[in-house]
Amino acid sequence: MASFGILVAFAVIVMSILFKWFESNCPQGSACAKADQILETLTIVPGMKRRHQEDGNLQDITEAGGFPQFLFTLHEKYGPIASFWYGRHYYVSLGSPEAWKHTIKLFDRPNILYEFGRPMIGDDNMQYCNGEEGKARRKMYDVPFRHEAVKRYYEYYKKIADDIAGKLSAIPPGDHISLKEYMSLYVSRAFLRVSFGDLFDDERNVVVLHSHYETAMEALNQKIRYPCLETEENFKAALKVWHNQILDVILHRRENPPLNEKDRIFLDILLDCCKSEEHLLGEVAVYYTGGYHTTTFLLVWAFYYISRDMEMQDKIYEEITTILGTGKEVDFGILADLEYLKRVLNEAIRCSVLAPFAARVNNEEDMKVSEYTIEKGTGIVHAIGVVHMDKNIWPEPERFDPDRFLPEQTAKRHKLAFSPFGFAGKRMCPGYRLAYAEGVVLLATLCRKFKFHLVRNKSIQRKYGFVTLPSEEVFVTIEKREQR
Template sequence: MAYVAVFLAIVVVVLSILYQCLQSRFNSNHSKDSGNVRTQGKPRTSAKIPGMEKRNQDKGNLEDIMDAGGFQKFIFKLHAEYGDIASFWYGKHYYVSLASPEAWKDHIKAFDKPDDLYEFSKPLIGAKNIQFANGEDAKRRRKLYDVSFQYEAVARYHKCYQEMADEVAEKISSLPAGEHIAVKECMSWFVSHAYRRVVFGDTFDDETKVVALHDHYVTTMDALNQKIGNPGLETDEKFDRALKVWHDLMRDIVQHRRDNPPLSYEDRNFLDILIDSCENEEQLLSEVLVYYSGGYHTTTFMLVWALYYLSQDMTLQDKVHEEVIEVLGKESNRDYWTYAKLGYGKRVLDESIRCSVLAPFTARINYDEDMEVLGYRIEKGAGVVHALGVVHMDENIWPEPERFDPDRFLPEQVAKRHTLAFSPFGFAGKRICPGYRLSYATSIVLLATLCERFKFSYVGSKNVRKKYGIVTLPSEEVWVTAEKREQ
């Protein structure tokens, strides 16, 4: 019996040691897989978030932002130095920037947006729109407005943007052989016409008004882009004049719709919902302005960058062309659902968004409670930047990130990445860009229409750089030539 007792004691000791070893290894692997900064499996909530100290008591790190060349370049530099989670001061407000899908996952429930980071845009879009709404008010508005941008609504608009795409193609066809085409100008025309008709129901019989609407909007946006990293920058009289003209023209769009209401409930569009639901004229105009500017900028420059990249690689262009012929050539009645079958075309758009860093950042704030991210505590009231551009250029996620490769978005490649690795329209709090479906739908129609009929060759500057702002623009006009394809 004594031998049995000794044997059992030895077994117990061995099993205990084995259990401790396995437990230790599990904790180590779990910490590594989750990407969180952890000690013995417990969150380091007492650890200070790495980052920058205030350079100036009132301005915080605004001078550092200007020294870096703007807000987005500053964010790139911040994360290169401090890692996936880093802090800074935007004026007197403390911010934390997150630059990994794992960090974003920890912050995915945040809904509200900080006011001060977007303060620069108030002269352009007003302060009574959904951009500056939070809490239950913002949720109520999103539920009301989003109806106009669901799949069924976007599909209903297809005929309109197909007509606009055909008109662009006809304009290009009429040009002399070898004529240089200004891509930004071309895409701006398409998007401004398509969005006004689809979203606001306005057509503007006078083309001079269309040109004025576009030109004055671009003037004001160019000035405001400079204020992201320098909120104290003063605007000039040119800006004030352009802003007034643009606002007056947008008021004309609202009045036009009031004078020409839809004939049936099914014909109601987004502007009709705004007219019926906004509390006053100030809020109505402000909502019109924010949705127009958001939709115009994102879609226009998605298309500009797509043609910029494709025009430098005929092999990729041919793939788009061949897919259009194979998929759409069999369809006697092309509609939204047939264009949705263009998998390669969609991959081209996604890679254009990623490679251009089209959407550099978004931001959230939690007013009610602290949040834990990567094992660190972010106190309530702190602003949080979601550094979309940093993640979309992360070489650990996207090898050779500057190289344009639509096959990064093949299903088998997507399956290898974190589900949030590509989040150009935001992700947090179910508050992603409301018009992203419409943006994709209009873009794929124009891209397919142009690549079906033409071969494009890049003839612009070799020194086109990314100009960061609310969205990322080419630093100069993109120039191409078009050669008709054999039908």
């Protein structure tokens, strides 16, 4: 299946779009031109001089292989606080948790860094909504993702995880199994059911909606790589089919509203809050995209790492069987007890560099970071991948070691050193509790029943994008465990 367009290397995909955007939106004398004076008034933040007046360091980003790789090279050369130019826009990238703490109140995003997703998700959605309107939306939208709400979802996660286990049990011994195929099915079913309703109790509806989503993503990739009338029309046609499927989901929920308050889900919040069909469609699209990709590839990476290490799988199995025994089911009540399993998930997030960066705009006031002043209006990048691979924080950072997250080890680090879901301005990923819950339930369910072995026991490289993917398909074989 095709992966979402945001996962393709930044510069390769969006360069032509950005050049046109700069031309039409940043004329001389406009607010964009203010960036030209920034360095004249501030203590100079070390960093790259722009190669071109219009394009800034976009060529450097391209040569690095993409935006996440560029951040690694930028901070390696210039240190934890470094500057660059994204077109005409001046940015400061922060590659240390000590620097991040100064930005903890920032809410607004620099939307130009996320322009690549606009053709798919539209203009009116939480991805691009800043200021008081954005804060108000987040306050409303976060309700079905809070701690108490997530507790209700475990029964669905458990049922879906058991279904996945049943499918794996039916596969002949020695057959190669695509981790992405099964992780994708699990996450799609889980997220769609708890967020968009009982229509997705039927797996066929999940498969249909997701297949149209993947088709639209592939058409978008083709449109950007090979811009012409044909690829533009193909994308529009595929997007229309996917949007029509979403509208069917919305109509079903309107005709089958919840019977009581406790059964309200994310889609019910949207039906109450969204001011137009375009707004409603955009919010569904952006939340599904975010809810699917990060968790799917978190699980792919987690199973990849444990498939390399049978001792690690045995530790997970011992913890599960010790806590659950022979009869107890995986539920919310045992989440806090599965300490080793949660450490595995955290280390999978860190070691895979799952979320390489986040970004904000300093729309509050001039701020002091170390000896530098970051002026109001400046874009700020949180170089999460740089911090998660910092050998001074994480010795031997390429080594997968869940014990990095033992309480005594965590206590030695800055509290922001592990910030995979963001932290600033109450705008961290709204679904982070869902991601952990989905991950714990599936790992506990499958590791209780199976041993996983890599088909080719070799290191898989990272393919950086907005979410970091394995550089190639990861295949495993399974071996049924003898049940205690």
